Amino acid sequence: MVPHQSNLGLNGITPIQQMIASCSGALLTSLLVTPFDVIKIRLQAQRTPFHKGKCFLYCNGLMDHLCVCENGNNVAWYKAPGQFRGTLDAFVQIVRYEGIKSLWSGLPPTLIMAVPATVIYFTCYDQLRAFLKYQLEYDGIYIPLIAGASARVGAVTVISPLELIRTKSQSRKLTYNELGSVVRIAVAQDGWRSLWRGWGPTVMRDVPFSAIYWFNYELMKSQLCKKYNVSEPTFKISFSSGATSGAIAAVLTLPFDVVKTRRQIELGELSASHSRKTLTATLKIMKRIVQESGFGGLFVGLLPRLMKVAPACAIMISSYEYGKSFFRKINRERELKKG
Template identity: 90%
Template sequence: MAAHRSNLGTNGITPIQQMIASCSGAFMTSLIVTPFDVIKIRLQAQITPFHKGKCFLYCNGLMDHVCICENGNKTAWYKAPGQFRGTLDAFVQIVRNEGIKSLWSGLPPTLIMAVPATVIYFTCYDQLRGFLKYQLEDDSIYIPLIAGASARVGAVTVISPLELIRTKSQSRKLTYSELGSVVRVAVAQDGWLSLWRGWTPTVLRDVPFSAIYWFNYELMKSQLCKRYNVSEPTLTISFSSGASSGAIAAVLTLPFDVVKTRRQIELGELSMSQSRKTLTSTWKIMRRVVRESGFGGLFVGLLPRLMKVVPACAIMISSYEYGKSFFRKINREQELKASWKSDIS
């Protein structure tokens, strides 16, 4: 029994059990929220109207070839994409013009990405939180903030290339061969580090998101557990705490999500002169967005992001807490059986 206990973490379950529990909601969450993510990316990636006298070549599916002449006549339209007026309009146009399956474009890399990201993120968070509580001998409300931010840095670094491919496949309908071509061109031009394009704004978005999310989640969960006099969070407590904390974090970090989408869609865009492209900094993109669309441009896609993040956070954390509770129950039963056999012998 002592040996079994030594394998258990501070949460009463092993790291392997934490990994299994963290995967329980990943597939279901991805299936439910991917359409909202597709709509969010399409809205954020819309290009504002061009000025006269400038020619642009875009190969990201949003605008394949546009040339606007001095007299204002538009020529060389290879494909003229419609402008989305909002979330509902984007949903209707995508379904009407591309088919309902397009709402799940990018799902395979999303699923492939969800498993390792979830395992790394949730397991590291719980392990770091338990370690900090043990080392500091204190249950400070700031421990979840530190653990959540640290765990997210590791997860983002591992998953960033898959996140980039997923964003590209959602910004337009691309075949797998076209995606492969985009990746090969990027690597040939800018090296393997180009696959981590968007890492900085992703970190700027996800690390504060994780810190805000876990701080509010643990605080809300603790207060609700005390209010209803329960030792472990129920499914309702986990669901409501996850949804509320996810909504708060999503709103505060949306500008960095807009920047991340803009930077990743730069992959595959070709200039008219075929010159070597340089990476645009996060702050320059922010200034450009504000200049083109006003301050509100930094919050484009807020509704679909909330529609994605709120249920995703609620489903994921409630599934995770349920999985941990399930394994704790199994471990306690095994300990009782081991203790019973030890007493008999």
């Protein structure tokens, strides 16, 4: 009885219920914010033309994904319309030349990645936060920062091999047996570490974002709850806190996002050409961007990133909080019936 009481007494819900609550937010976020991320990535990457065999990146609002696109093919969903002058121009040109569907390019396979990534991330965060606060009896203001960073490292580490496998399957049509052979060959050539290729730059961008986001979110949420004299955050409180903290984290970590885009493009080029050349170091990419475009080059795509991240964070966290409140209510009613 002690573990059960602790489980419901600390978080109010079980880990399984946390997982279910996070799924709805992941699906809703993916559908609504993917177009903004497609535009952001296209603006960041337009300095590197997409020739045949090069890659295109898109996101579900939570994590970036990469696929190799055979441009020049009449049936290819991506056809580069030229240079974009800004966010609105990119939106207009993509819709005009590629069709509105291109704003949701790759969404089905992205959803397959979004759900497990979100489940791991949000569940780990809540469990770590409860563990630090109640089991270790640490009540410092840095709990969200520590829990958020740790949860992101765990999510990225678990998802990276799945991401690599999915990327391979998108580069060309493969059966499950062929896909298994590709993975075995990659492991045989480069070892098991090859399944976590790109883990470093992903962590460099996502972990600081996660730490900054959760720290500001929990701080804003607690202050607003006190202001409105409520014990649990309302949808409005969660939405506004999520949007604001997401925007702050997005601005502060944008240079890492730009670097990661460059590195993933480079990774796609190497994969398409079957080259064993090593990827360029993060610091070198930053220096190259500053030399080419000045310091402002590290903040390319700021507007579409904010347009994506702020609503994505708001929708995700408010849906998650609503789901948790729903399950807490059910659990309380069950406890009352048992009593």
